[in-house]
Amino acid sequence: MKLRLIALAASLCLISTLAFAQAPRGTLISEEAIRVSPGADSAKLGEIGRGYELAILDHNSEWTQVEAILAQPRQQESDDDEEQDVKTITGWVHTKALVSTATPDGDKIIFGEAANAEDQAARRLGRKDAAQEAMRLYYRVYDLFPNSPLAGEGLFRAADDRWQLDREDVLTRPSARERQAYMRGQINEDWMRLVIKKFPGSKWADLAAFRMIDNKLCGDWQAASKCPEKEADMYEKYVKEHPQSPAAAEALYDAAWRQAALIDIYQTEANRKKSDESKNRALELTQKIVSQYPQSDWGFRAQTLMFYVRRGVPTFGNTGD
Numbered sequence: 001m002k003l004r005l006i007a008l009a010a011s012l013c014l015i016s017t018l019a020f021a022q023a024p025r026g027t028l029i030s031e032e033a034i035r036v037s038p039g040a041d042s043a044k045l046g047e048i049g050r051g052y053e054l055a056i057l058d059h060n061s062e063w064t065q066v067e068a069i070l071a072q073p074r075q076q077e078s079d080d081d082e083e084q085d086v087k088t089i090t091g092w093v094h095t096k097a098l099v100s101t102a103t104p105d106g107d108k109i110i111f112g113e114a115a116n117a118e119d120q121a122a123r124r125l126g127r128k129d130a131a132q133e134a135m136r137l138y139y140r141v142y143d144l145f146p147n148s149p150l151a152g153e154g155l156f157r158a159a160d161d162r163w164q165l166d167r168e169d170v171l172t173r174p175s176a177r178e179r180q181a182y183m184r185g186q187i188n189e190d191w192m193r194l195v196i197k198k199f200p201g202s203k204w205a206d207l208a209a210f211r212m213i214d215n216k217l218c219g220d221w222q223a224a225s226k227c228p229e230k231e232a233d234m235y236e237k238y239v240k241e242h243p244q245s246p247a248a249a250e251a252l253y254d255a256a257w258r259q260a261a262l263i264d265i266y267q268t269e270a271n272r273k274k275s276d277e278s279k280n281r282a283l284e285l286t287q288k289i290v291s292q293y294p295q296s297d298w299g300f301r302a303q304t305l306m307f308y309v310r311r312g313v314p315t316f317g318n319t320g321d
Contacts, residue, residue, distance in 0.1 A: 024056040026066075026100030027140045029113040034091040038063030045091045049129070050117065051110075051136025053143070054093075056100060063092045100144075107145035111154060114138045118161070135161040142198075152195070156204035159191035163211050186215050206245035210238060213251075223316075225265045225274075232258035236285075249289055249298035256285035256302060260309050261316040282309050 031049050035042040038060060048054075048068045058065040070087045099106045114137035120130035127133075138161065141154030148154075170185040192208040199205050213234055218227035235255035239248050259282035266275035286309070289302035308315050 023067075024100055024102060025144055026054045026056055026098050026103070026106075027051055027110060027137070027144065028054065028093065028097050029099055029110060029137070030097040032093045032097050034066070034068060034089055034093050036091055038065070038092045040094075042092070045089055048089070048093060049136075050113065050133040051140055053140070054098070057090070059095065062095055064095045064098055065092050066090070066098075068093075107141050107148040107150050107154075110137055110144070111141050111150050114141065114154070114157065118157075131161060131165060135165075152199040152202050152204040155191075155198060156195050156207055159195050159208060160211065162191055163187060163214075167214060184219050189215065203244070203246050206242040207247055209242060210245060210247040210251060213238060221261075221265075223265060223268065225262055225269060225271075228258040228262050228265065231255075232262070249293040249296055252285055252289050253298045253302055253305070256282050256289065256305060257315065259285060260305055263309070264314050264316045279309060282306075 028048055028050055031047055034045045034048050036045060048070075052071075053069040054066040055069070056064055056066055067088055067090045070089065099109050103109065114134050117127070117130045117134035117137060120126035121134055135158050138154045138158035141148060142151045142158070145151060166187045170187055173185050189212055192212050195208040196205045216234060217231055221227040232255045235251045235258070238251045239245075239255075242248065245251070259278045262278035263275050263282065266272070266278060283306060286302040286306040290299050290306070293299040293302075305315065307313075
């Protein structure tokens with residue numbers, strides 16, 4: 001009898017899990033109270049912020065019963081689990097701010113609110129935690145609407161928002177000044193690798209690959225040629241492997257600027273031959289940028305760098321670059 005009860009309980013648990021997996025899903029695009037029962041007078045269980053995943057369990061004309069999945073961004077790579085340390089709350093939210101997989105243009109609505117949150121994050125007096133909201137909302141575009149034309153961009157922007165937050169943290173540590181990249185903190189690459197895996201050959205995958213170069217850069221060059229040599233090669237290699245990337249012009253400029261810096265560094269190392277070679281290479285790269293991207297910011301910046309190199313103006317240590 002006891003075994004039958006255990007088996008029955010296990011079956012009911014499995015049915016509940018399957019029902020949850022098949023439930024419609026959605027998210028909120030503004031913060032809303034979650035309540036014990038449908039109605040503004042009902043007891044409040046808490047507040048649900050923008051971008052958290054919601055499983056939709058029931059609804060009436062104005063209220064929707066949901067299981068809200070509250071979690072911090074995941075720390076380990078996983079194809080089917082965005083987050084860990086999961087906390088759930090089951091209750092009722094007002095339907096007015098809920099966007100579900102059945103909402104017409106739901107992907108565009110969530111994407112738009114993510115852009116709003118990103119704008120708030122960039123403002124000095126912007127909304128608190130807006131950067132994390134933007135990251136969650138962009139991810140929801142990909143998560144809830146995987147076939148949307150915005151899915152790849154949503155996933156990349158979520159990954160990029162996280163990348164910038166992690167990068168800021170890494171660069172504030174004392175180890176950020178270490179010469180060798182492996183001696184300083186590394187930015188978590190999981191989400192960028194997920195972009196490349198889910199959208200191979202896309203411009204979002206190209207941009208993800210470009211971002212990950214950050215983890216290979218030296219901290220402090222210490223006025224030695226080894227680091228800028230290696231970094232210039234990495235950026236040129238990136239362009240060869242991703243010629244159609246939106247970041248190709250920037251990568252070429254990054255390579256050209258390092259070659260320009262090497263002109264002076266090699267002179268301090270009493271290597272005039274390599275100094276001249278770097279000058280020629282810097283001019284070749286800047287000319288390539290100007291000819292291929294004439295009306296872009298990188299084209300104009302390359303024009304300026306070319307002017308410096310031709311006139312012999314030192315560029316190494318120029319904080320403007």
